Amino acid sequence: MTPQFWLWLGFAGMSVGAALILFIGKRRTHAEEADTIIHGLVPIIAACSYLAMASGQGSIALPAGPDAGTATRAFYFARYIDWSFTTPLLLLGLANTAMHSGMRRPAIVWGMIGSDLIMIVTAFVFGLSQVAWLKWTWFAISCGAFLGVYYGIFVQLREENARERDDVRASFMRNALFLSVVWLAYPIVLLLGDDGLGLLGPALGLGIIAVLDLTAKVVYGLMATVQTAKRVDRDLAEGKVTITARPHLAAAE
Numbered sequence: 001m002t003p004q005f006w007l008w009l010g011f012a013g014m015s016v017g018a019a020l021i022l023f024i025g026k027r028r029t030h031a032e033e034a035d036t037i038i039h040g041l042v043p044i045i046a047a048c049s050y051l052a053m054a055s056g057q058g059s060i061a062l063p064a065g066p067d068a069g070t071a072t073r074a075f076y077f078a079r080y081i082d083w084s085f086t087t088p089l090l091l092l093g094l095a096n097t098a099m100h101s102g103m104r105r106p107a108i109v110w111g112m113i114g115s116d117l118i119m120i121v122t123a124f125v126f127g128l129s130q131v132a133w134l135k136w137t138w139f140a141i142s143c144g145a146f147l148g149v150y151y152g153i154f155v156q157l158r159e160e161n162a163r164e165r166d167d168v169r170a171s172f173m174r175n176a177l178f179l180s181v182v183w184l185a186y187p188i189v190l191l192l193g194d195d196g197l198g199l200l201g202p203a204l205g206l207g208i209i210a211v212l213d214l215t216a217k218v219v220y221g222l223m224a225t226v227q228t229a230k231r232v233d234r235d236l237a238e239g240k241v242t243i244t245a246r247p248h249l250a251a252a253e
Contacts, residue, residue, distance in 0.1 A: 003206045007054035010210040014047035017218030025225045028232060028243045035228045038093045039221035042086045046217050049082035063130060073194045074202065080124040086217060088113045090179065093224060097175055098161040100168040100231060108156045115148030127195035143187055153180065167234065171227045182216045
């Protein structure tokens with residue numbers, strides 16, 4: 001399978017995934033509406049990124065290495081733009097799940113998003129770098145920032161989540177583990193791919209990232225949207241919240 005196959009597959013999968021999430025997502029409360037919009041936006045942004053890469057507008061040619069002569073490699077900068085928007089949205093959605101009863105510590109979210117953006121920007125510079133010691137320095141910084149994101153999820157968010165009811169705690173841990181396992185594969189692929197050691201062919205590297213992207217954005221988005229609906233079902237049944245959607249939307253749902 002060619003690189004173009006994976007890029008167009010990513011575009012198609014993200015487009016269909018966005019439509020599904022927005023279709024099944026409910027808007028009975030402000031929080032539920034926000035969750036639907038967050039998880040719907042993520043694959044929309046990713047679809048734009050994949051369209052740019054598939055059409056040749058989301059990549060540039062860089063030297064394949066310091067000793068590669070005139071050989072070049074494709075550097076897909078659009079994926080980093082995508083990640084700069086989509087991963088903060090995913091973290092925001094995860095934080096909303098963790099603090100289902102109310103956003104008590106927004107500073108945690110800002111800290112995670114800050115670490116996340118540092119991770120992505122330094123990974124971007126890692127991919128651009130040609131000088132070995134600089135390249136691997138940027139990679140190490142990116143991995144350090146990645147650990148900061150994990151700290152925010154499994155220490156700070158988990159502390160806040162411990163104050164929630166049982167189904168919210170279970171939902172948060174399920175989502176946190178799912179995202180964290182998928183995200184853990186990204187630095188490994190970047191390390192082994194064309195931007196790093198070059199051990200993966202272009203098509204294989206793109207294919208793995210496309211599958212990871214679809215899993216983290218579409219599969220996870222659908223799963224999180226369904227879980228949010230179940231939590232709101234219980235909230236409504238227990239009288240903890242009331243329907244705040246416009247009457248015609250509430251009736252339709």
